[in-house]
Amino acid sequence: MGITRRRITRSLMFLILCVVVVVMLFPFVFMVLTAFKSEDQYISGNGFSLDSWAELFNVLPVVQELINSTVVTAGAVVLIIVVSTTGGYAFAKLGFRGSGMVFLAILAGMMIPMQSIIIPEFVNIARVAHLNNQYLGAVLVYAALGAPFATYLMTTYYRGIPSELIEASVMDGASYWQVFRKLMLPLSIPAITTVAVLQFIQIWDDLLIGLLFLNDPQVRTITVGLAVIQTGRVVNVPALMAGSLLSALPAVVVYLIFQRNLIQGLTMGVNK
C-alpha cells in the first residue's frame, strides 16, 4: 500500500515536470520548426523549405551583424576580465588606503539601472567622446555595466586563495605583477570562465545599448538588427524565426557547454 502510493506520487510528479517541460520548450520548438518553412507553408502548417533563410539573408546583413556582435561581445568580455581580475587581486589581496570603501562603491554600481544613466551616457559617448556608431563606445558601456558584478565575483574568489602563497612568492623575489600573472590568473581560471560566460550571454543578448550606441546598420549587432526588422513588420514570420534561431544559437551553445559555470555565477549572490 505504502509502496503503491509512493509510486503514484512519483508518477504524478514526473507528469507535472513533463507538462512544465512542454510549456518551457514549446516556444523553441515552434521557433525551430517555423524557421524552416516558407510563408505559405507556415500558414498552411505543412512542409518545410529554406525560403525563410533566403529571405532572412535578403533583408538583413546577417553575416556583418554576426561579426559586429562577436567583436563587441568579445571586446567587452575581455575588458571586463582585465579590470575585474586586476581589481579583484587588488581588493582581495593587496589593499591600499581606502580600498575597502572603493570596493563598496564599485559594488554599489550594481544597483544602478542602465536606464537611469543612459541619457548622460549617450550624450557623453556620442557628443563628447564621438564614439557613437563605433565598436569602442558600446564596448566601454557594456564593460562598465558588467564590471561591478565581475569584480565582486573575482574579489570573492581571490579571498579564498591563501595569502601565504603570495607572501612566499614575494619573499622569493617575485614582483606583484609576476604573482598576478603566474599565480593568481592560473588559479582563477574557473572564476574567469564564470565571468566570461555570464557576460557573454548578457552582452550578446542585449538590445538597448546596441540600439542607442550602434545604430548605424554597418555596425549593428544581430540582436539589434532582429529587433529593428521585427518592429518594421514587413518581414514574414518564418524569416523572423530563422533570424531568432541564428541569433540565439551562439548563446545557447555557450550555455550548453558552460551550464555549470552559469549556475555558479548566478547563485553566487546567496551562497558565498
Place this chain on the structure above:
Amino acid sequence: MTTLSTATDGAARGRGRRWRASGSRLRTSQRRAGLLFAVPVIVLELLLLAVPIAQAVYFSFTRWDGISSTWVGTANYARLFSDPTFWRVIENNLLLLASIPFAILIPLLVAYLLNEHVPGWRFFRSAYFLPTAISWVVIGMVALRVFAGEGILNHVLSAFGLGFIHTDLLSGELSAMVAVAITFIWSVFGTNTIIFITGMATLDRDVYEAARVDGAGGFTTFVQITIPMLMRFIQFAFILTLITAFTALFSLIFVMTGGGPGYGTTTLEFYVYQQGFQVGVFGYAAAIGIVLFAIVFAVSLAQLRIFRSRLD
C-alpha cells in the same frame, strides 16, 4: 637557563623588530601595487558609471536637449508627479510587482519536485534553465506569435475544445500587460528554479526524514519545513526578480508591444527611453530615470542587508 632564555628572547625580539621594519616597507610597496592594480576598474567605473549618475541627478533639475541645459529646479519632478501618464506607467510597474509571487511560487513548487530526483530530473533542470541563455528580443519575438489573435495560444485553446475563449491579449491595454507579465514569469522561471534547487541542496535531509517519521505529508513538509528554511533564498530570488521586472524588460516590451497599445505596456524603464529618445526631453527623462534608480536602490539596500547578515 634563565639567562639563556632571556638572551634568545632578546634575539627574537630584535629579529622581530627588523622583520617588522622590512615588513612595513613590504606593506608600502604592496599598497602601491594594490592601487595600481585597482586603477583600471576605478577609472572605468568612475567615467562610465559614477559620472553619468551624477550627471543624471544634476540634469534632472534642468531643461536639457543634450547640448544646452537650463536650471529649472524641481520642475521636472513636479511635472512628473502631476503627469497622468506617469501614474499610468506606475500602474504597469505595479502589475509586474503583482506577478512576482507567481514568479516565485511556481519555481518553488517545481524545485521541490525536482529535488525528489524523479527519473530525468537533470534533463528537466537543463530544459527549464534554457531561456536564461535566450535574449529578450527572441523571447519577445516568439511570445508575440503565442499571444497574437491567430496565434498559438488560440490554436491550443481550440484544440482542447476551448475555442470560445478566443483571446487577443495584445490588443487591449490591460490584457497586453498581462501577456507581458506572463512572458516575464515564463522567462525567469528557470533562474528562480535553479536558485531554489541550490537552496534545497543545502537543507539537511535528516529534517525531512524526521518529519516523515512524524507522519507529515509532502505538502505539510513543503509548507512547514522547506519554505521557512529557504527564506534567505526566497528573499534573494524576490529581489532579483523585482530588479529584473523593473530594469530588464526593455527589449521584451520593445519587441512585443512597443509600449502599447496606448501606454498599456509602458513601464518606468520604457518611459525613460520614450521620453529621452523618442520625444527628446532629456532633462525630464533623466528625472524618470532617477525615480527608477531610487526604487531599485531601496530594494538593493534591503538585499545588501541580507548579504550583511550572511557575512556576519
